[in-house]
Amino acid sequence: MLKHKVLTLTLLMLLIAVLACNVKAEAATRIYTYSFAGIEVQIEYPFETYPNENITINIAIRALTTLTVNCTQLDLYVLHNATKEETSFYSISHISVPKLLGSGEWFNETYKVFIPEYAINLIYGKLTLKWTLRGTGEAEAYERELLVLMSYLKSLELESLRNENAMLREHLTNLQNELTSLSSTLNELRNNLTNIQKRYDEELSGTRSTIAVLAVTTVFFLATTAYLIFRKPKQYW
Secondary structure (H helix, E strand, O other): OHHHHHHHHHHHHHHHHHHHHOEEEOOOEEEEEEEEOOEEEEEEEEOEEOOOOEEEEEEEEEEOOOEEEEEEEEEEEEEEOOOOOEEEEEEEEEEOOOEEEOOOOEEEEEEEEEOOOOEEEEEEEEEEEEEEEOOOOOOEEEEEEEEEEEEEEOOHHHHHHHHHHHHHHHHHHHHHHHHHHHHHHHHHHHHHHHHHHHHHHHHHHHHHHHHHHHHHHHHHHHHHHHHHHHOOOOOOO
16 A cells, blocks of 8 residues: 555656656647657657547657667556556557667657556556667667656546536526525515515504594593583573
8 A cells, every 4th residue: 555655656746847847748749858878769648538548659769879779668557446556558669679770860650559448547658778879989888767657547437527516516606696686585575574564553553543532532522412412401480
């Protein structure tokens, strides 16, 4: 487990370094360049791809002086989705027998590579170079093994989840807007109800006052009427 974590962290750190100083940006491709002791190597690859698809990789070697390239091999690796372990899935033998190149001469080939379905995170390669300088003096042999961080592997499942998440966020925003609108409508209805209740209370208070005055007037009228009816008339002699 610790080995896998260290490998993952190492790959991420190297990816940052590569992106910062060592690649030529194109619309959809990147170019890794290595130059040392009379030889220059360029590897062009797609910036990103999906598992279960084919990609195109171009490997070009240029001799900066007369030399013999003895071996150029690129072994491709990914992390396995099930085991999370480093897995070799393809090997490109660009030059497998010694090849003499004159100063300024190029040798390049393009390769189709299928990315396995189990691949995740990143495609990276281990580049093996062996070459010999041919000068007037004694031949000098060189050998290098280089780590090349290549295509980022996109995940259809992850992209689907991201799209669903974006749709859910949009739906949530719409619901929040509707809730705000409903809250505004509710406040308006409450204000209307308060105004209606206030008018009703005022009208009810006026009605009660009118009824009270009418009641007093009625009582006074009845009392006066009763007095007039039951009052004894004066007798005149």
